[in-house]
Amino acid sequence: MKTRLIKIITIILVLFLVAASVPANEVSAVWTRLFRRAVSLSQKSNIMASIVEQHNRDMVPVLMEALEEQVGSLENTGDVTVRMQISEYTKMIIKELGRLKASEAAPYIWQIVQAVDEPFLKGEAIIALGKVGARQYIDELNILLRNLNFNLGAIQDQRKNEIVAFSLVIALERLKQPSSYSPLFFASTGWYSSQSGVRAKASESMLTILDDPTEQLMQVTKDSKEYDIKLAALDAGYKSKASDGNKAALAVLSLSEGLQASPINPTEKTQLKSLRVLALNVLEYGSVKPEEAIVYMNKMLISYRTERLFDIDEMIDLFEALGTFSSDASVKAQTEFLAYLTDRKESGLSIDLRISKSSIIAIGNTRNPIGFEELTNVQYSDSWENSVKREAKAALAKLNK
Template sequence: MRKLLTIGTLVFLMIFPCLLYPDEVSEMWGTLYKQAKTLRQKYEIMLNIVELDNRDVIPILIEALDELNQQRLYADMKEKVIQNDLRILVVRELGDLKVADASDEIFRVVRDAEDPYLKEEALIALGNVGAREYALNISLILRNLSVYRGEDVAAEEALANGCIYALEKFRDPVGFLPVFYASTAGFSRRITENAERALVNMVEDPSEFLTGLILTESSFEVKLQGLRAERRSGAPENRKFEIATQALNEGLINKPVDQDEETTLRELRRVALEVFIEIEEKNDKPVPLIEQVFYLNGGDDSEKIYAIEALKSIDTEEAAAALARYLAYQNDRQASGVTAKDNRIVIATIRALGSMSSKTGYRELLRAKFLGYPAVVGREAEKALKTME
């Protein structure tokens, strides 16, 4: 008789929900959930509870999750799947409703569940409810995932994704470095991009974190990613300029042991130079470092072009003097009969000097005009000289 009554109530609720007040509907669904005898019944009823999208069901959801957390996993695989699906349903709805009071029960899922995809849903829910009290715990989980990689790649990526999502939502500084290292840990492109996006949102000015990282990390790749993270961040431009200066110095003082490291160090220098070009700060601090780029063994022309543009952007007397010295170096080589394979570098140097506010390069521009360079170089020197008149 009781079973028939329950079925009748269920049918009534599904056909005539409009005849009841929302809180009455929620109460009746809650009663049905408690009376359900099987996991399948509970799951079907919970689907309807979730569809209500009503905060009146919050006590039902919390009680249901508490009950599920205390259950042992079913041995039968089909029952086990339903049990996990039911927990996912409850956890996700608690997150969507932003039920902060459920954070402890949700974290129990993260701590105790075996299914990594259930853990991922719980981590996402913690982010949605704003459970910042668990920021450190989640940071440690993510750090361990980044350092100790196992064989189940999909499971690890699910957990990493949940951790990154939660820490981004928390915007707690404790999560910044774990998310940064996750972005460099070799996860899939999706996880890496999620981590990079999260870094921008987590801390407005991460300079304090990234300065130490760029100066102390032994991995050149990590130094490079640290500079890129600073560049993407909302840090003040003067802080970005300062960190780019530190990164350029690291790119110059460290010596590569193989081709990969050489490529990474070159990229580190290039990104630093791009920051100077973008910011256009009149600051002489990086000028001696930028000047070193011109004389690197094995340095390529594109890197030298970036260095020229960086000095042009800084546009101080010292920056102009560094460019004038570099033009003098090129003029001396031309005078001694050592001709460049093309004229890109000397033309870029001449144009940069001509566009700057200083007249420091006048003498070397005059030399360049009459040194026997190809005619195009002479014409560029003449144009630059006219800007200084």
């Protein structure tokens, strides 16, 4: 048998690797020198295109130099074409500084934000501030967005403001500071058109900059006089990564706010109802069941008894939430309400079947024996419909398990 030995030799082409890794030092140096020698905007722009193409950190000093040079000249040019050229040129520099994450360039980029009014250039500079991690300007950026959220500018500036606001949202998301939560929250509920994407982007950003925004949202809920804002705050808290305990605490606050006010028009009535229903849903689905919530839920039971303040669907939501609160205080409040219903029934007054059945199911769901007596009353009552008695029997079966 003829045997062939195949020698396998591994050769690491180190020299090739090193050659590939040799920094483009002279390339950076040459372009830097050429830039410094350029006089006209078109010369600078042509050379800058080659500098940007390098995408090399060695170019950061010359990029900063070019940007500093632009700060003074940006708003001083009357000619629209030249202004556009300057704007494009400046954007090219800023974008590259952002891509290079050149933190040392932040002061120059911030100067551009302050100096220019043109929204696309201003926006590019704001986004770049986010990319270079310019946390030293977080307060200023928060204020810029807060002011835009107020929409105090002229109506013809709205599109422009939306462009700047969108950039601010992107930058604040990147800078990830808790202090930005509030301006982002108000941007998410602000005047911005859906086309601008500001509100949607802000809602998304809120989730990423703060895992637990409960503190901020509680402040918003307390401070705001607008019910849609309170509702948005609860919704934001519900969607956040906060603990169930904190979500429940926010829901309790929202429920209390939803019960305090009397609506003065149908819109407010709807908003308040939505606030209460969402709060009840949060309380129902969360794993934490704060006792304080029972106070407000009981308040709803009492208000229903005295004033029929709430719609049936809202009451059903209330019972569904109450069914998950198995404490004695909760079940006592529920049995009192059921006793009230039974009294009315025995007095020959009409009771909505959905209310009575929901109330009975909720007591059964608590599995708390305190509900036994009142459920038994219903089961053996001569006044209740058979379908209600069957619900009471089923609920009793749950208590006995």
